[in-house]
Amino acid sequence: MLPRKDIRGRIPSALTQNKLNLKHFFSTASVSPSPADNQRIQADVLQTDVNIDTIVVFECQLILVLQVKTRSSRFKEGVRPFSDFLTDSFGRQHTYLRISLTERCNLRCQYCMPEKGVDLTPRQKLLSFDEIIKLSTLFVEEGIQKIRLTGGEPLVRRDLVQIIEELNKLKEIGLQKIGITTNGITLAKRLPDLRAAGLDQINVSLDTLVPAKFEFITRRKGWSKVMEGIDQALEKGFDRVKVNCVVKRGMNEDEVVDFVALTEHKPIDIRFIEYMPFDGNQWSDTKLVSYTEMLTSIRERFPELQRLQDHPNDTSKAWSVRGFAGQFGFITSMTQNFCGTCNRLRLTADGNLKVCLLGSAEVSLRDALRSNMTEEQLKQLIGAAVGRKKAKHAGMNSLAKMPNRPMILIDNPWGHRPNAFTIPLCITSNRANHARMMSSDHDDDYYKAQQYYNHYYSIFNVDGSPPLVPPPPPPPYRPPPPRSNERSLTHTNPEGKASMVDVGHKDTSARVALASGVVHLPPEVYQLVSQNEMKKGDVLSVAQLAGIMGAKRTSDLIPLCHNIPIDKVSVELCLDDEALRITCEVHSHGRTGIEMEALVGVSVAALTVYDMCKAVSQDITISDIQLEKKTGGVRGDFFRSEL
Numbered sequence: 001m002l003p004r005k006d007i008r009g010r011i012p013s014a015l016t017q018n019k020l021n022l023k024h025f026f027s028t029a030s031v032s033p034s035p036a037d038n039q040r041i042q043a044d045v046l047q048t049d050v051n052i053d054t055i056v057v058f059e060c061q062l063i064l065v066l067q068v069k070t071r072s073s074r075f076k077e078g079v080r081p082f083s084d085f086l087t088d089s090f091g092r093q094h095t096y097l098r099i100s101l102t103e104r105c106n107l108r109c110q111y112c113m114p115e116k117g118v119d120l121t122p123r124q125k126l127l128s129f130d131e132i133i134k135l136s137t138l139f140v141e142e143g144i145q146k147i148r149l150t151g152g153e154p155l156v157r158r159d160l161v162q163i164i165e166e167l168n169k170l171k172e173i174g175l176q177k178i179g180i181t182t183n184g185i186t187l188a189k190r191l192p193d194l195r196a197a198g199l200d201q202i203n204v205s206l207d208t209l210v211p212a213k214f215e216f217i218t219r220r221k222g223w224s225k226v227m228e229g230i231d232q233a234l235e236k237g238f239d240r241v242k243v244n245c246v247v248k249r250g251m252n253e254d255e256v257v258d259f260v261a262l263t264e265h266k267p268i269d270i271r272f273i274e275y276m277p278f279d280g281n282q283w284s285d286t287k288l289v290s291y292t293e294m295l296t297s298i299r300e301r302f303p304e305l306q307r308l309q310d311h312p313n314d315t316s317k318a319w320s321v322r323g324f325a326g327q328f329g330f331i332t333s334m335t336q337n338f339c340g341t342c343n344r345l346r347l348t349a350d351g352n353l354k355v356c357l358l359g360s361a362e363v364s365l366r367d368a369l370r371s372n373m374t375e376e377q378l379k380q381l382i383g384a385a386v387g388r389k390k391a392k393h394a395g396m397n398s399l400a401k402m403p404n405r406p407m408i409l410i411d412n413p414w415g416h417r418p419n420a421f422t423i424p425l426c427i428t429s430n431r432a433n434h435a436r437m438m439s440s441d442h443d444d445d446y447y448k449a450q451q452y453y454n455h456y457y458s459i460f461n462v463d464g465s466p467p468l469v470p471p472p473p474p475p476p477y478r479p480p481p482p483r484s485n486e487r488s489l490t491h492t493n494p495e496g497k498a499s500m501v502d503v504g505h506k507d508t509s510a511r512v513a514l515a516s517g518v519v520h521l522p523p524e525v526y527q528l529v530s531q532n533e534m535k536k537g538d539v540l541s542v543a544q545l546a547g548i549m550g551a552k553r554t555s556d557l558i559p560l561c562h563n564i565p566i567d568k569v570s571v572e573l574c575l576d577d578e579a580l581r582i583t584c585e586v587h588s589h590g591r592t593g594i595e596m597e598a599l600v601g602v603s604v605a606a607l608t609v610y611d612m613c614k615a616v617s618q619d620i621t622i623s624d625i626q627l628e629k630k631t632g633g634v635r636g637d638f639f640r641s642e643l
């Protein structure tokens with residue numbers, strides 16, 4: 001009997017990708033199974049959606065150990081099973097790759113680039129033409145269906161047309177769409193060549209319809225050139241020309257309705273993006289204009305709104321005005337993340353793979369290429385990075401305190417950053433799969449992240465040598481947060497009876513609390529509410545007033561709450577995906593917290609919606625009433641974690 005011997009290294013990289021390659025491998029294997037086994041294995045492999053885990057030699061026969069995956073899509077002619085390397089531990093399959101071609105730009109947008117500018121990466125450290133095509137080919141072979149070229153400003157790259165021509169050839173092996181995101185300054189004159197090269201989709205960044213304000217925001221002239229580029233793209237028949245508009249309070253929130261008005265005669269898709277924190281853009285929540293606030297202002301001008309059906313993996317919540325040629329939507333990264341359906345990966349201009357836009361983790365594929373890694377090792381490296389992707393990015397106030405590159409470098413890291421983290425360049429596939437299983441077996445986000453981190457940094461290269469990129473030191477130990485029963489209750493006396501807390505000795509301080517909740521409406525109720533046709537009246541307006549009144553009367557409703565002075569109560573209601581989302585924010589200068597006021601405001605607004613709609617249907621559910629944040633007070637600030 002021969003010893004059990006792992007020969008995984010002999011598996012062709014295309015073995016799990018193509019039926020013909022499978023047949024070819026069986027016919028040329030140096031250690032062949034019996035004819036009967038060969039026929040049986042080929043039939044099983046070619047008819048089942050499988051992932052080949054390992055191949056071993058045992059008793060002179062070739063044995064394939066197959067890990068069968070239960071998926072909704074079966075093998076179809078010409079369709080490959082989806083790659084495990086692009087599937088994270090939460091089952092998200094990544095089919096969309098954004099590639100930054102440069103960090104250079106011909107504008108200097110305030111929210112994108114720090115006023116002092118950025119240090120440009122030396123050209124030799126950027127991905128070359130050949131490296132871009134090689135990595136793109138590898139990703140498409142593994143299941144990427146859409147590639148978007150970004151920057152910086154991609155149109156400043158001289159070989160852009162040649163890059164698109166080469167990417168267009170990848171449509172023969174599975175690539176479906178090639179897109180570009182541009183500021184539009186030079187778009188009009190480049191469109192013919194881009195179209196001929198194979199470009200399918202265009203996104204244009206434009207934050208104002210006022211030429212003078214454009215010059216203020218971008219620190220450059222060129223508004224008319226951008227508008228010309230948009231019109232030219234429409235004339236040339238590009239599919240769904242999108243206009244990206246970052247909305248920032250004090251800058252352009254008053255133009256939201258004007259952008260929507262553009263869609264009356266232009267078949268464009270305006271996408272309003274909530275202002276996000278990046279290094280150097282001086283983000284604060286006071287500058288954030290939320291999705292619900294924008295939608296409310298649009299509805300005041302255009303009451304005939306309708307919610308459109310979103311496509312799978314869409315980042316934008318789509319709406320339109322009835323009868324208009326175009327549509328608009330909202331990218332709600334800050335207030336309502338869409339992490340659960342994220343299918344995007346980012347490749348920076350200097351070759352770092354970034355699995356989350358708002359995360360700081362990244363790994364250098366450039367260094368891997370230039371160290372002559374094999375294709376299989378590159379896949380393992382990519383799989384390790386994708387496997388580490390978290391369920392969600394952090395909450396908006398936590399993001400503001402985390403390091404992240406300036407927006408101009410969003411697809412390109414800004415040099416050697418000590419806080420950036422790089423995983424080892426090569427790990428064994430068994431270890432990687434084990435780490436993914438670990439991540440799904442633990443519910444606690446903190447311990448999951450800690451175990452994940454420690455696990456990866458304990459791995460060496462396949463040949464047993466230390467990793468090519470030395471791992472950083474392990475993070476300092478952080479004890480778990482105390483359990484609730486380890487803290488004493490403040491509203492009971494030593495005998496355990498209810499008691500009101502004495503706050504007379506406390507100092508007055510500024511306090512803010514934000515709470516949220518969801519009312520799930522059946523379709524018939526949702527339609528009546530959205531069209532303001534409920535017999536009892538305007539549900540949204542009445543519920544908004546009820547929420548404000550409820551927050552102000554909290555001390556009358558909750559026995560041990562103090563009657564404290566309230567400076568401001570803001571209640572917002574937004575219809576979204578057959579649900580009504582409610583938020584209540586309360587401001588005060590007082591001696592005690594106002595979390596209860598915010599929670600009561602949401603609760604009363606939700607109950608008012610139920611009361612006004614129950615005659616149509618009682619199948620209404622109120623859920624997820626929770627505190628989102630609170631600031632001020634001796635206990636410190638609280639922000640709900642979204643790991």
